[in-house]
Amino acid sequence: MSDAQRSEPDSTADLLQIQDLHVRIGGSHILQGVSFAVPGSGVTALLGRNGAGKTTTLRAVLGLVPRTGTVVFDGEDVSGRRPYEIVRRGIGYAPEDRGVFGGLTVAENLRLAERDPSPRYDLVYELFPELRTRAKQAAGTLSGGQQQMVAIGRALLNDNRMLLVDEPTKGLAPKIVTEVAEVLERAAATVPILLVEQNLALVRRLTDRAVLIAEGRVAYTGTLSDDPERLQELLGVSRV
Amino acid sequence: GSPQQAATGGDGASSAPVKVGLVYSKSGPLASYGKEYLEGFKAGLDYATKGSNKVGKRTVEVTEVDDAGDPAKAVAGAKDLIGKGHKIIAGSTASGVAVQVSALAEQNKVLFVSGPAATDAVTGAGKYTFRSGRQTWQDIRTAAASLGDVKGKKVTVFAQDSAFGQANVAAVKSVLGGAGATADEIMVPASTSDFTPFATKAHDAKPDLLFVAWAGTTAQAMWTALGQQGVFDVTTVVTGLDIAATWPTYGPVAGKISFLSHYFAGAGGTEAEKAMTDRVTKAGGTVDLFTVDGFTAAQMIVHAAGSTNGAAGDDADAMVKSLEGWSFDGAKGKLTVRAEDHALLQPMFNAKLTGGATPRAELVKKLEPEAVAPPVATKK
């Protein structure tokens, strides 16, 4: 156990605080007491190997999986709230598997996400012009990358106070990966982001702050550059 | 013991009760027919045993089995009854049940007195099968009798496309066709939800007589359609009178229909009918179409079982012999069990409905049993 794990975050500056989060699904104990905090600005990276529990952590924050422990958002304990209530407090979510509604058109997907009286379509269309040209296409027939654009677009549409973004560059062409990185960078200037990402190069470009999850627990909290060896060891060892 | 021994129950001691099984619709779509039948049966039993509920020295023990209109339940119930030593079974509100239970009775040599089921198939179905109600043939004969001379007239049957409707068509063709009328039919699917096309056909056919054979919950829509398409302006319409609860469904055309009736409260005008009405009313019921079927069944059973001071209650062959050719005074009038095919010869009625929204039935004419007797069915 590293010391970093036990270090208490400064509660006044932290927008999101997670304490002792446990998730059990169908007999398996997936999260076993995850605790960390996300400050009110910039990007915080949530790293870990496949199956470590990153996605589950994000879903648990939103209450999409049954969980115990406390989640405090902006000083308010939201642990007992329903997912839509938590989201309405200003959290945008771009899920790992994109979560687009295949039977709905691109326009309908975006319309569904509208929460503010004046959604920021201009921003979304500026970033992903394809979403405008494909407005009437069923989202299920979009290419993988195009679906990713819809997912990120939906999260950016509203004036959120925090974004939870799960592997946004999965399946994107290198050029788009760069573009997405720019988008996230720009977004992070105004809204804090909790980012799950496998592409370490991209993570490094966006932030130096990381939380590392291994086997359902927080294995490391701190900066990426602090202890690169240890980080490499935690992330890079193949199981094969 | 062996399975076969186990199956032959009933001790047959002469002081044991006479066991009668009623397999009928206590629940299900024909529950109200079943209720009438049961009330009639109880009254008939009381009447025929003069209040003692005994034939000779033996009490009559009635077991009710609800078939819910489902032949599978009826067969299971009947087998149970036979297995428990019942030699007498009555009931069957639905034709499908009657056909199936009759076959069972024949196999097992058990007396079976079929109830309200009108199907001709039960007549002549076998040695042990009898009926306490009327059959389709008698309905048709009644309709024909009200016509007078039909020679050269055109008769159209407006019939449900089902065994019931087809039997009516066949009977009309045979009865009226035989008397010199030309008969044709308009077959209507039982599940039809709009009768307009058929009503238009009936109107366009312009027959001298339109015979309507319809059983089912959509009767009201059918009568409305016939009325609206002006069928009553071009022809005389005849149909069978159903139970009193359905009379309002004839709607505004009720007064224009000539009804043939198996029975309605007060039609018989006999002593037995009075006795039946008293008993049924006292028990909290009302006399209606199928009350007589139950009443008659009880009379037949008491007679059959009592033929040798009650001993015959376990001997189906003796009971058959005592019933064949037997004439008696029933609620409807004089009834005769025809020996050849076990048809129940009985009076029938012509009636009309009066009184608008709450109709009452009025007797137009009582037809003697011989006038409406069905042809002898060939024994199987």
Add this chain to the structure above:
Amino acid sequence: MTAIVKRWWPLAALAALVCVPYLQIPVPGVLPDVLNRPGSLQLIAICLLFAGFAVTYDLLFGHTGLLSFGHALYVAAGSYTANIVVTKLHWGWGPALIATAGVGLLLPVLLGAVALRVRGIAFAMVTLAFAQVGSILVMSARITGGEEGLSLSDTPEIFAGVANTFRLYWLALAYLVLVVLVVRWSVESEPGRVWRAIGDNERRVTVLGLSPYRFRLLSYVLSAFLATLGGVVHLLLLGGSNPQITTSAFTVGLLVMTVLGGAGTRWGALLGGVLYTYLDQRLAALAGSDAVAGLPAAVRLPLEQPQFILGVLFMVVVYFLPGGLAGLSQHLAGLSRHWRRAT
């Protein structure tokens, strides 16, 4: 010890069932008569037969994921074909069985080949349509006796008469055993795995080089064939054919049995079939009992409706026992394991 019990209890249960006609045990309330009397045997036989139907339905629904609303068609085809050949054509039982087997193969091959071109609810509706046409034909044709049904004129000597009900009972039991063995075997066979796989991911099956259509058709024909055979047992058991077995309500009944017991599980459909049929047959008798007659009208009237009780029971199972009754037994097994470990 427990392993032995686990392995052999089906055989023990079967042996007990075979012996039932020799057991003169009174079971008041549960059965209409002493255990080995015709009334009781007929009731149990119907339960076993319908359990057999439910198992054939489960092959389609539970194991292949095909929701059919037309299974009744095959039961009816079996019953009516045999009956017409015997009663109307007087060809005797040998030809009747051959004709029925022929119909039981040909009809599902033809109809299945067409219906399986569509999937999901569309498949359900096409099968419903076929069955509905069958029902309309049976209801209005002369040769079938329409809504009155057709009683069997020539029952084989060994089954005739109430005294021989025990043979019908054995026949129904034999049918159920046959169906269970065939279905169990087919599910464990190679095609059985493919059925499961198709349910998971059809496209993947295709690119493995397998044609989902053929495998579905195989399941459909097998299930329909078994149901057609059951139709003959039904004919003998009832001594006739009746149009109730052609209706979509009959198929929905099978669906309910399957789900009640637990679709796609080892014993689910069988359990559900027995329970549903037993209740369906017996509730009327119970509802008519004196105990119910004494209740106030508001309670009594619903209780006198067997369909009400069955409907509510079904909802309760769907609601609280997602895996059906079979799920319940697993649940209980889990609890007892838990309990054993705790002590």
Add this chain to the structure above:
Amino acid sequence: MSTLVLLTLTGLGLGALYFLIASGLSLIFGLADVLNFAHGLFLGVGAYATWWAATYAPFGVAVAVGVLAGTILAVAVELALIRPLYARPIQQVLVTVGLSAAGVALLQAGWGADPLTFTKPGWTATTTRVLGAAVPNDRFLLIGAAVAVFAALLLFLRRTRYGLIVRAGVEDRAMVTALGIDVRKAFTVVFAIGGAAAALAGALAATYFGSITPGLGGSLLIFAFIVVVIGGMGSLTGCALAAVLVGLVQQFANYYAAAGVGEASVVLLLAVVLLVRPGGLTGRTAT
């Protein structure tokens, strides 16, 4: 000529009746993906409530009472039975099968199995002469009501977000919540509207048939299924088209062909449409 007019107008009337019954079914099926077997029960409850109220109040008020009863029932069903099962779509359908059986039995326990007479209100009991054909006025009532319901439902789907939410919710309920939407409310609203439409159909079917039975809904439901499926599951426009088609085909086949061909032809029409176009007349869309 007059026969043609009569058959066409009554065929349209029949189609209108089918549409009224099918529209609620189609709405719930198309949006919430629940094949609601209890739709016939909603319809029956609407009919019985209207019948009951008609003895105390004028026809219009009675229909309103019927619709209200159907709506309340539908909402209760959604809250108590459908909502807790949202993760188990097959169970949702099955629970409606059980509900339908129990509910119809309950109607029968309360009012008996025999038909209850439903007196047609004044004008609808008479006929109007159109080009020599005596067209029953209740057909005009049916057609009018069907058009009104069609328009209202289209407005609901086009102008509100409920349709969108429910369609998305069927695909991925958790994701809709993750967008900050209370998806449960939308489902309840859709059920309420489906129930109201069913109950209205029940009230009008009662007027049309002039009598009601507990099984009324059940026997009409099969036609409603056929219409919904021919129309393309869940497409309201398709549903309307299919209803008219089925009504006309049935009416003309019954007059010009042999008896029974009408019913059988509709069933065969269903099989043919599905085999040629598995998605129904229109593809699968909810508007």
Add this chain to the structure above:
Amino acid sequence: MTSTVLAVDGLSWNAGGARIVSDVTFDVAEGEFVAVIGPNGAGKTSLFNLISGVQRASGGTVTLDGADITREAPQRRARRGLGRTFQTSSVFASLTVIENVRLAAAAHRGSCLRLWRRASSDAAALAVASEALERVGLADRAREIAGSLSHGDKRKLEIAILLATDPRVILLDEPMAGLGAGDVPALTQVIRSLDRTILMVEHHMHVLLDLADRVAVMHHGALLAIDTPEKIMADPTVRDAYLGEPL
């Protein structure tokens, strides 16, 4: 140069009123490894769908071993030795890991319609399956239900399924997508060891450069270029349309 195994000639596909794959022509030689790259929505997956028969082409031909298979159903093509994986993991979620692979082996051996045979008694298929699992490193998870595997393990399982059907031509659609940095080298190793004729869509450039003999670039449904990795990487239009600035 060895013989041509797969030939695509003028292949086109229209959907939703648009031309999604337009006039694609290329040959693949025996044992060759061709990487397919291109921006998102370029039509790579669609091209694979057309070759494997999951979609019917609107025009053009696909030839496998000299036989025209353009009109054949996907299962026929699979039996000819054409195997593929999907962009989103697609395994049989309710079967165990070993069953997934065994089924594939049985399918390949053509023993699947044998109703009289118990699935579990097929020892030969089982042996093939175990070996395939061994090769992708899933042997220790053989008894688990496939649906509960993590994303990375599902991807490995897909490769194992593919191995069991012993295809001669393999289409891999983004097998590395979503894999952690730790797993990528291992899976790369597995793919290299397949030693078959392979077409692979992948966005991980280093993996691709490592494995590919030739690289095909798709853009707006058309084949922009097909050449050696070095030449392609140097091509300015490719850089512009696909690679962009490195991070």
